[in-house]
Amino acid sequence: MTNAVTLASLANSGYLRNRIINGNMAIDQRNAGASVSTGGTIIYTLDRWYVGSNGAATTIQRVTGATTNQYRLQVTGAAGVTNATVSQRIEASNCADMAGQTVTLSFDAADSLLTSLTWSASYANSTDGFGTLTSPTVTSIASGSVTISSTITRYSVTFAVPIAATTGLVVQFTVGAQTSGTFTLGNVQLELGTQATPFEWRPYPIELALCQRYYQASTMTEYHMVPAPNATYASTYPVRTSVLMRTLPTYSFSYVSSFSVGGYTSAISQGANGYIHFISASVSTNAYMQWNWTASAEL
DSSP states (O other): OHHHHHHHHHHHTOTTSSOSTTTTOOOOTTTTTOOEEOTTSEEEOSTTOEEEEESSOOEEEEEEOOTTOSEEEEEEOOTTOOEEEEEEEEOGGGTGGGTTSEEEEEEEEEESSOSEEEEEEEEESBTTBOBOSSSBOEEEEEEEEEEOOSSOEEEEEEEEOOTTOOSOEEEEEEESOOOSSEEEEEEEEEEESSSOOOOOOOOHHHHHHHHHTTEEEEEEEEEEOOSSTTOOOEEEEEEOOSSOOSSSOEEEEEEEEEESEEEEEEEEOSTTOEEEEEEEOSOSSOEEEEEEEEEEOOO
């Protein structure tokens, strides 16, 4: 009986009980903890989280948390800001079973200026078809507000997910005129049921791999040995992602350094890989090229 109870407990606490990815804000492939400005638009910041503001640009950064929370997402306000939002879109394959069920959203939050935080949940109008960040195509499910303070506090709310919401969910947190001070968010969890359970801590490598399904970034260096003196040659090198991404990603390449390279181009090849193509100068020496690359398959 004891073994049966233990096994049942392990099954109920398995990975992805929390449908939010990077809810503890530990993964930050884009900025590695550096601050970034919204620039008056909506951008992806920490992995899986996108942030926007109206009226003026805010600054977003992964900051050190306290006690049981190593990291948090922090939005720093600015004069003219009328509201700021922090959101995550959840792929249909990770939340379709929530349709027709009651779910609980729990999170840590604090604000050094404001006292009200609005939360909302919506579902995509087609499978993983959320629209663009600036023009979403979603249907509202529920919304509400909680009273917050400058002290990090844990909150939880419950709501019913419509039976039609098998297409993917989006969770959003909104504060008002963050004209100064900071809004801090962490340990976000969305789970089945009417009770908020302790935040699900997944091992870092697993959380990273979950994030890399949607976004990856790395640096690559390739060397080419000259086949003959004074030869001009072309080389093509594939960029292989660490994990299989959600869909064919959009690649971005940026030059870092090179030696004896005449020029380069980049493109997406067939399948899930991108490639970099470079041409050496006509010199009697070896050549190399180094570049940064990103691959994005965000919702």
